[in-house]
Amino acid sequence: MTADVAWASRWVHETAQSIADHRDELTELDRQIGDGDHGENMVRGFRAVVAKLDALEEPPATVGEVLKLVATTLMSTVGGAAGPLYGTAYLRASKVADVTELDGKGVVAVLEAALEGVQARGKATAGEKTMVDALVPAVEAAVAAADSGGDAAQVFAAAAQAAQQGAEATVPLVATKGRASYLGERSAGHEDPGAASTALVLAAGVAASEAG
């Protein structure tokens, strides 16, 4: 299958649901090495996104329009570090998704743009214990899946799985970006909340494909 506008819209709904379901988990991760607001921030943001999406008079014409709505809504409702980072990720992604549906390569482009956006704003590289550590392996896996001819759903599924592994792999890392970096060595031993939420976001895209 391909990832069309209806899929993008389902992706948003699935994300909102998954984030809400994992609110306390994300908050707890952030309480351990941050300031305990990541769950609430993301729930507030995606609740607003869903409200905006559902209130649209006309359905979005392109995947990019959906992603842009997510971008601007997250930017204006999330705050904190996650707001601008996710906002920029979706904004950059929206710019390479001015299509009615994404194929495998299209998914790769979207994920690459998202990663670039996060890195442009946050200046983090892999291994600094941030959401970048979920996105980098996601992009790599997506590229590999697309190269071997995967369709959008397959590419996305590969990315989501890699993101989940990437998030888990943040546990032993010592943070050098974001709020967890203030803890120095004490940040090791905990999963990064932003990487965890990134994995949830991508997993929601897979659920959206399966539901499609």
Added chain:
Amino acid sequence: MTADVAWASRWVHETAQSIADHRDELTELDRQIGDGDHGENMVRGFRAVVAKLDALEEPPATVGEVLKLVATTLMSTVGGAAGPLYGTAYLRASKVADVTELDGKGVVAVLEAALEGVQARGKATAGEKTMVDALVPAVEAAVAAADSGGDAAQVFAAAAQAAQQGAEATVPLVATKGRASYLGERSAGHEDPGAASTALVLAAGVAASEAG
């Protein structure tokens, strides 16, 4: 035996020791129905009294001189309700003790003066859950003991025992004077800290006789 100046001095030392030994107990009583400072207040006061007494160049000539030293020192070091009340009690007592030793009637006079002093300042009557509830039975018992020919030590012992019973009898009372009165009905079920310390003060006088 009679209660002479040396006894009065021993009484002060015994009191200071006993109050220090019961500091936490008095504090705990005051924590229950007051503000938790009675133990500390009394310890501070009697520590100062002992220091002053021990620093005297010449030993006091009369029982009254000892009691007056206690009075002025408590007034200037205890604060709270207990400071002026005990201070006045000792001050009034000192005025009827301008002698080198007290007999049984002399002890009665001292206790009566102390009670009058507390009541003059604090306006409490028996049954209001204050130190008056230790002093009133103490005076009654002292009178009875003196009437039946008791010597100073016997009269004091009778008073001390009655004070102890009087203090214990404050447990069921609802306070209508002092800080405990703010609790209304909730003040019932706890012993009054001032009555408890009064019982200790009188018991220390008995110990002083026995040590004499």
Added chain:
Amino acid sequence: MKKLLNDPANAVVESVEGFVAAHADIVEAHDDPIFGTRVGGAVQGKVGLVSGGGSGHEPLHAGFVGVGMLSAAVPGAVFTSPTPDQITPALLAADGGAGVLAIVKNYTGDVLNFETAVELAEAEGVEVATVVTDDDVAVQDSLYTAGRRGVAGTVCVEKIAGAAAERGDDLAAVAAVASKVNANVRTMGVALTACTVPHVGKPSFDLPDDEIEIGIGIHGEPGRRRIPLAPADEITQMLLDPVADDLGLTSGEEVLLLVNGMGGTPLSELYVVYRQARKLLEGRGAVVVRSLVGNYVTSLEMQGASVTVLRLDAELTELWDAPVHTAALRW
């Protein structure tokens, strides 16, 4: 017990030392016996104001020493009234020849110790008037109690009487305005947590995680009753209603609304209480024309708040607005 203290026995002295060092432009300390006076000493020809009481209520009282408010403050041990040998020299130091007003919160200990001190000061030839504050409506009837406690309303008495002294009122007039404020101010408080007196080392009462104490004083005493934790708006109503009822507020009256923190409650929560207290007052037709929100009369690190309403008239409002320059109140 977790506190930023050294030996608890030195807590008051060390805190006063820090206070005086930080505010040397406003207050100077006298030690042995310990009390604080306005820098520059008594103002000749003006009535002096002296207050005092147990420590643990900071910024009360030393934080209110300065131009337009107190001339001197006398700190006792934590939650323990100071002694006459501290209070008397403070009364003498505050006298600029026009007499001194002693402002005493209504507690047996404070009243008795001030009584003696005033007698001694009068014996030295200083004219002293005393006003006893008793604004706490949680304590209803002096037949059954030591009478209402003086709590946060005391700040209003000190500010307004201080302004009257500053404008040159004589002792009788300053005492009269202090009494007028006291007659028109009412307070009620709530505790979410107890507080720990340093030398006691454990909380003043044991309160389960889901219960609060309504009708507390300012010495870590338990309140009149214990109730389940409730939303701020409901708690505020439990405080405001008895205050407004007891004041007999009628529609159109102008008031000052003071939401006072007990020491450990963040400012943001005090404003939530203020918001609802103001709404309730407005619902009764009262007009909130002056406000004060913050930690003014505290109980160490207790979490909780009190709501104070002062009925204003033109004179009281003018005196409230008069300049004040103290460590804790300044305009």
Added chain:
Amino acid sequence: MKKLLNDPANAVVESVEGFVAAHADIVEAHDDPIFGTRVGGAVQGKVGLVSGGGSGHEPLHAGFVGVGMLSAAVPGAVFTSPTPDQITPALLAADGGAGVLAIVKNYTGDVLNFETAVELAEAEGVEVATVVTDDDVAVQDSLYTAGRRGVAGTVCVEKIAGAAAERGDDLAAVAAVASKVNANVRTMGVALTACTVPHVGKPSFDLPDDEIEIGIGIHGEPGRRRIPLAPADEITQMLLDPVADDLGLTSGEEVLLLVNGMGGTPLSELYVVYRQARKLLEGRGAVVVRSLVGNYVTSLEMQGASVTVLRLDAELTELWDAPVHTAALRW
């Protein structure tokens, strides 16, 4: 969790409502998006100052809006930076034609959201300069971290830059003085207890009864290290020494000493810390010429304190002394 709140989701809005009602003579609120500005709007021809950040640090920042300090403040959710759609209109509202200085505490979230907001405001034709405060010496090396955090020293930056704007400095000059303050101010903090974010409902970290966190930020984060509870004088030394060392204080230098409470610590304890911090500074030959003690940059109800030292010169002292009229700072 025991707080004077209604629905945690409304905590910030209700608190701001109360704040604005209590200080209607100083601040007015804009809602949707929410921010606060000085009553009367931007002053024509003068540089505007805007700050903001997560809520939970009250009185920062709204308490510092007023003549001589901020023109506008932007509150985020608790411990969460506000969003550009709040910040941009605040920047626009603060512009009186002479440009706006944005004062941003150094946290990834605050920096990023302000960045976007500033871009948007500039696109509307407003000139904006940004100063990022980073006074927290607990965070040492930006190679290994997101860089030093902006903490209590931010108050010094806001006060002094506000005074520079008030006297008519142009945007470059106001930004330069803000940077100068930031370059000369250092802070370090300690937590005795954690704090509880309302929507989280449990403490930000678990701390045994006999341990404290040294080197905390202002968001309920744990500190750099956990140590056994110690006397105040020792704790104060652990805070003051790195601050003074990092500043490179030399003998004879004049400083401002700020002892800031984290929200739940009583004033009396802050003065105990002040006393020792001042002694230690004097031991190093520094001269404490200005002081501030109280709750200015808090972490909800956290018990603890931070020690801030600002190296002064004639200009900074004069600007510090200049009149200020805000809800939380006034002289």
